[in-house]
Amino acid sequence: MNHRLPMPARAKSAKKTAPDVCTEHHAPASHPDAKIPPLTLVESQRMGEFFAVLADPTRLRLVSLLASDEFCVCDLASSLSMTESAISHQLRALRAARLVSYRKEGRQVFYRLHDHHVLELYQTVREHLEE
Amino acid sequence: MNHRLPMPARAKSAKKTAPDVCTEHHAPASHPDAKIPPLTLVESQRMGEFFAVLADPTRLRLVSLLASDEFCVCDLASSLSMTESAISHQLRALRAARLVSYRKEGRQVFYRLHDHHVLELYQTVREHLEE
DNA sequence: CCAATATATGAACATACGCTCAGATATTGG
DNA sequence: CCAATATCTGAGCGTATGTTCATATATTGG
Structure with a gap:
């Protein structure tokens, strides 16, 4: 069965030159213009957490509402x-990810998108999925 | 407790004018330049599935590797x-989401990013998180 | 044909997540 | 102060997800 266990040594050999793995290797080099180092484990975890916040229908609908205006929880x-x-729980997640900000006015709390980056990302992906 | 249950009627009243909800309402109108309709449930589910594929550290590291070159599973x-x-299972998810393509050569299967949109989205978010 | 290699797949298990429910906190009005 | 309103929070339940393990499929070499 698994003929190559986790292998703590050896890894991280593939950086920019062709990685010398597998018995034979054909080194296709399809993206010659690249110099981007791959994500470390920690970086990928951070990025994954960011995407995970946007991976829920309810939170996305909240973002889509806040893309047009400011709204209270109610x-x-x-x-x-x-x-x-349920909404309050989800707003908590959006707050933790710095995707929304809020403003208290009496008993009500008005939420809005944190900055223009959020709106841009949302609109970009929305257009991308409309194809 | 919950003083406003699911309420099947009534919803969808907040479109572009100030939504008449809560006892008092202060209509802040912070994004006056907006005309974007909120996501429907189905749209939000689709978008959520897309983000969910990118919400995993392993899949993101695979994307980051494929951002530089083409690689076989091994x-x-x-x-x-x-x-x-494990990698094969994750590549299956990336394939289903049309984030990667592949090319068979003998016993090996070489994977690459499906198109430049994927690379752009990845790089955009990466830069965004580097701040 | 058969062994070896490269990849894919199904079942199972542990973990993570979203909603509900009950209750807590905070602010306003009488 | 007390009731009502608006929001927040913790526990618990059902479901979804990522990895492992075992096995299946496919291709090459002898």
């Missing part, structure tokens, strides 16, 4: 026909 | 110090 819950508790 | 597994089975 309005967001009503717009999505969900409980305010 | 090389990818070796580079990440993981079993070829």
